[in-house]
Amino acid sequence: MKPLQYDLSTYLTSVKMSSKIRIMVEGKDDRSHISNVINKLCHGVKFKVDVAAEIKGICAATGKNNRAKIERAHELVKGTSQHKKLLFLCDREIRGFAVSDFVQDQINGHYVDGQLSWTAGHSMENYFLRSELIGSGIRYLTSSAYKEQAVGLFVEIFPSMVKMIAAVSLAAHQLNSVSLPCGLIGWKNIRISGRSQADIDFKFIDNPLAKDLEDAYRTFKGCIDASELEVCLKLCRGHTAIIMVRRVFAACIFFVMSAAGDESAESEANVFDSLNEKLISNALSEEWIKVVGKEYGNYPVALIEAMGALAA
Structure with missing residues (x-):
């Protein structure tokens, strides 16, 4: 396995020098899916999708947990002026679901905290x-x-x-x-x-x-x-x-x-x-990309809107 080149701190330092909008996601498959959506909906916007799995953590919590890396990175840059073009998307997982006699979605959309947003459901898939x-x-x-x-x-x-x-x-x-x-x-x-x-x-x-x-x-x-x-x-x-x-x-x-x-x-x-699981995911993702947009609003809306605001 190729050794990871950057830790989280080094990555955040390097991003400050980038002229592109940067998006940090959890895994390589997430990068493929979200890149396809951005290319479809954000025409002409210069961007680069970075993968948390390819960045070393800086503590026990971020060592092997990609979602934790993203949330920690967001904490470090939140409210600063040097990382305005850095956006974060992580998996919601089972957060915001109340389980009792039935399951209630307490978020009912995309959770947003500044430059960080969650997927609407458990994962990108x-x-x-x-x-x-x-x-x-x-x-x-x-x-x-x-x-x-x-x-x-x-x-x-x-x-x-x-x-x-x-x-x-x-x-x-x-x-x-x-x-x-x-x-x-x-x-x-x-x-x-x-x-x-x-x-x-x-x-x-x-x-x-x-x-x-x-x-x-x-x-x-x-x-x-x-x-x-x-x-x-x-x-x-x-x-x-x-x-x-x-x-x-x-x-x-x-x-x-x-x-x-x-x-x-x-x-x-x-x-x-x-x-192969990835083959099936890619096939379904391609069908998703065909319809995503005005006629099909089930995509990371908060992230795309944030990109539009930065590119304006």
């Missing part, structure tokens, strides 16, 4: 977690002769899938193991019922941690089911959502092919489930 975007983007990722039927089924079960992902995201967070569902839940553990519902079947997950995850999942499922779909879309952990989209669509392929009596159903499902 939540912006393109929409059935119409996934349905169109996913077509390019499979050569299955049954793709039309599989996409149709996926769109039909999409609301129940979102609530499934939201519940398992909360469950994994409670267990302090946010990536646990991605490793435990395979496409064969996705159950699709005739009532247009998708859910997780934990019975055949051969892992000692499965029972803890199931118990936590069942604890949250009731309040998630009682919550608005839009809130649940924001609550899903981004990386978990992309992996679960892959699992659920693989299950859709298997479901429609099995119903048609095609003996290669399992093989086709396995092929789709082997796709």
Whole structure:
């Protein structure tokens, strides 16, 4: 791995000499997604997106936590005149959600603190977690002769899938193991019922941690089911959502092919489930970029508005 060239203090010093608008985001994938949005909506603006993952922290809190690096950097420059062209975007994660009988979004938009803003949902990926975007983007990722039927089924079960992902995201967070569902839940553990519902079947997950995850999942499922779909879309952990989209669509392929009596159903499902997460994210991001703007307002509005003000 290439050693990191700058620590946070050195980075902030170097940014002062830049003539471009600088945006600091958490990871490399975030840089790709946000660069595409800026190019689409901020024509002619000179900018550079920097990645917190490529900058060394300056204390224990910022050592390995990219969100902490961004929030610490913002604290250091807040109110100063030398970093007016430096903006920050970090993941909201599960902040600002009140969980009781149902989940309430207490922010309902983008949190903004000076030059810092949060994503509207858990992560960048939540912006393109929409059935119409996934349905169109996913077509390019499979050569299955049954793709039309599989996409149709996926769109039909999409609301129940979102609530499934939201519940398992909360469950994994409670267990302090946010990536646990991605490793435990395979496409064969996705159950699709005739009532247009998708859910997780934990019975055949051969892992000692499965029972803890199931118990936590069942604890949250009731309040998630009682919550608005839009809130649940924001609550899903981004990386978990992309992996679960892959699992659920693989299950859709298997479901429609099995119903048609095609003996290669399992093989086709396995092929789709082997796709790289980044490939799926990029495909969905491209569909998002096609529509983002006036006709589709689901993007980092606060950041884009701040860029417009700086460029004016």
